Amino acid sequence: MSKKIVAIGGGENGRLKEDGTRYPYELGPQDKEIIRLTGKEHPNFLLLAHSQPLERQEGYFQVMADIYDKMYGCPCKDLKSNELTDQEYVKRLIDWADIIYEGGGNTLDMVKLWKETGFDSVLRQAWENGKVMCGVSAGANCWFKECSSDSLRIKYGPDQPLIVVECLGFVEGLFVPHCDEPGRLESVKELLKNSQEVGLSMSNCAALEIVDDQYRLVVSDASYHNITAYGLKSYWKEGEYIQEKIDISPAFRPLKDLLMKN
Secondary structure, eight states: OOOEEEEEOOOOBOOBOTTSOBOOBOOHHHHHHHHHHTTOSSOOEEEOOTTSOHHHHHHHHHHHHHHHTTTTOOOEEEOOGGGTTOHHHHHHHHHHOSEEEEOSSOHHHHHHHHHHHTHHHHHHHHHHTTOEEEEETHHHHTTEEEEEEOHHHHHHOTTSOOEEEEOOOSEEEEEESSTTSTTHHHHHHHHGGGOSSOEEEEOTTEEEEEETTEEEEEEOOOGGGTSOOOEEEEEEETTEEEEEEOOOOSSOEEHHHHTSOO
8 A cells, every 4th residue: 555645835715814715725736646546537525624723623623624615516424623532533544435534724733643643553554555645844744754843932932942843753854844935944944954865945835746656746836926836855974064956856756765865
């Protein structure tokens, strides 16, 4: 059974603004690839949204159902964070799902919740059973060994630093979302000084797709962010900080090469 991850660095999903207008929907190529990876025309879509407070999870689900159900014809369900202790219910939903998608938010508290409830083991089994594990920002961070996270800023305000969070470790590396945003790449240089991992930084509208031991980038139009979507690999080697662009190509490449300090 192939093991599949689509880790999206960021991007808008058409959610509602406070003024009643909507943000653009930027992640069509990524969502279509997630669906393609299931091998089904209309796969079952399960949203977690555990990186959000409980009171916001239903709203997040409605936004994603507008995409996966109304646009792509996928049956959609969600699993709320307060339902994780019902093991039979969790098992039924995970067994039903072809796609397991986590949204953006607080990575630190989300991973802590999963480990405290044993849901981390449920997710690993789902990944090993061939479910497509995917998501954006926090929902991309979680699949890697470590990530760069703004969880403290979400909880305590903008003066807090970006931190390294230990995640689920399905794949090696320190994942960095939204790397086009101010301060993100500068912080990675410092964060990697205390990590043995290779930094894998994705801009908004860039996703790292991993199938077994192969990878490639999936990008979409990032003009709303005034950039061209990209991915970067970075690491320290013998006292030198090295940063290089990840090639955007439709061809899959060996994951071991991406995770190697050249």
